[in-house]
Amino acid sequence: MKLHHLRTLVAIAEAGGVRGAARALNASPAAITKSLRQLEESVQMSLVTRNSSGVILTDSGQTLLVHARLMIGQLTRAQEAMDALRGATQGKLTVAVTPWIAMTFLPDAVTRFCARMPNVRLEFFEGLLSNANPRLRDGSLDLFIGRPTPGALGAEFNYRPLFSSTCALVVREQHPRANARSLADLVDLDWLLTWDPETDTPGSDTMFSRRNVAMPRKIHVTHSLSIALSLLRKTDMVSVFPWPLVEVTAAREGLCAIPLREDVEDAMVGVISRSGHPPSAASTCFIDCMIEMIRESVASTLPETQHVLRSVELLI
Template sequence: MKLHQLRTLIAIAEAGGVRGAARVLKASPAAITKSLRQLEESVQMSLVVRTSSGVTLTESGQALLVHARLMAGQMTRAQEAMNALRGATQGKLTVAVTPWIAMTFLADTVTRFCERMPDIRLEFFEGLLSVANPRLRDGSLDFFVGRPEPGAFGVEFQYRPLFSSTCALVAREGHPRANCHSLADMSDLDWVLTWDPVSENALADNVFTRYNVPVPRKIHLTHSLSIAIALLKKTDMVSVFPWPLVEVSAAKEGLCAIPLREQLDDAMVSVISRTGHPASAASECFIECMIETIREGCDSSLPETRHVLQSVELLI
């Protein structure tokens, strides 16, 4: 197997066909087909299935694609590391962030980062672990800033705690339970969470068991903050938001925090990356910029900024 052949496989998978891969790699379709055929001969397996609408990867092709992305990513990172040592900081940094971080700290962090590393291109993904984990595994993501998976501190990923924030139960303004104070009053409602399934189970095990309250009759999951907000605005569902998100979005979206007596678990945010992959200079710079943004925000002379960050506690 040769690296250019693996890049061919990646391009075919992402473009959905030979012609699309040829455009991406700036090569002829014949050259792409030849490179793919040589790769299939090398592994002695069929990697794609050709259809009238394009190509799809076989099971073997999908398995090899994971390794191909890792190898291509490592080569790119190695080149960027060498460029950095030469004083040339060109390259790309790929980051995933949860939606509420995008709405609070991200813009100021990016502004600060671009001033320090003007030649680095940024690529962002919005999502949770269900989005970030596959990209961390295949090397197409440098790191993820978000909630770690409960009990997942193992060998696959490394976690660097950044900060924690208190959380609130939210619902639409005018919700029939908007002035309730007990978690028990919410157990017959439908909940919608922007968390992963394992986090949902952790919520049920920790919060409701701790206060001896029945688990809600139905917990829906969404991987989109906009979907969660749309559902909350038009239904009697409730959800759990970190307080910074409540501060920046509740009034604007017609939502409110329910004044519970019980305390919900804090949301801990970490930098999550693949174990064994050293952080690039750009990664370290971006994380440093985010930490500085939060620190300065906590000491800001602007009341609205301090208000948003009053529930955030830096862990480093």
């Protein structure tokens, strides 16, 4: 098993086929096929199956893909560390950012980062749990600035808290339950969440069980804020938003917060990275830029900034 074999597997997985992998690696399809065959011979297992639309990784291929991405990512970070020591920092930094941070602090933090590291290319993903955690695990994501998985983070992730904020239940304006006062009044509705409480929350420790309220009859899961906003505008679904996201999006999207008597729950936001890997110079710089912008915004006297941050407790 050699490094170029692992690069072939990653390219095939990302491109969905041999021809796409060949383009990505600037190689011929024959060379990609040969490299894949050599890798399969090395591990003595079939790693892909072919169909009319391309190739699909087998279970063995998916398992090896996780390790391949980690090894290639670690090699890339090693090269970037050497470049930084030579004063030639370059490469790519991959970051997932929770939506309300993306709508507030991110643009200025990116401007500051690009001024300090002009040769580093940024790649962003929407920072929802279901999008970010798998990428952190397989090494295709460097940083996640967002909400950690409910419960213990475990040994696989490093976590640095930034904020704590309260949450609200959100529905469309003119929703028939828009003035509900109790969580129990809403459990017969369809809920729309960005995490699955059945798999992401340990045991039954949810905001429903803590208040002795039955779980909603149906919980839908979305992996996109834009989809969530569209569905909430046009249906009678209910969702949970951190208050800063309510402040940023509710009025312009035709949504409102339900005035419950109960507190919903707190949402934590922090910087999460895979443990066991030294941070790159670019990762450290990006976090520094983000924290600088957060502190400056908290100290701001601008009314719109104070409005967004009024429910936020700074933890740094």
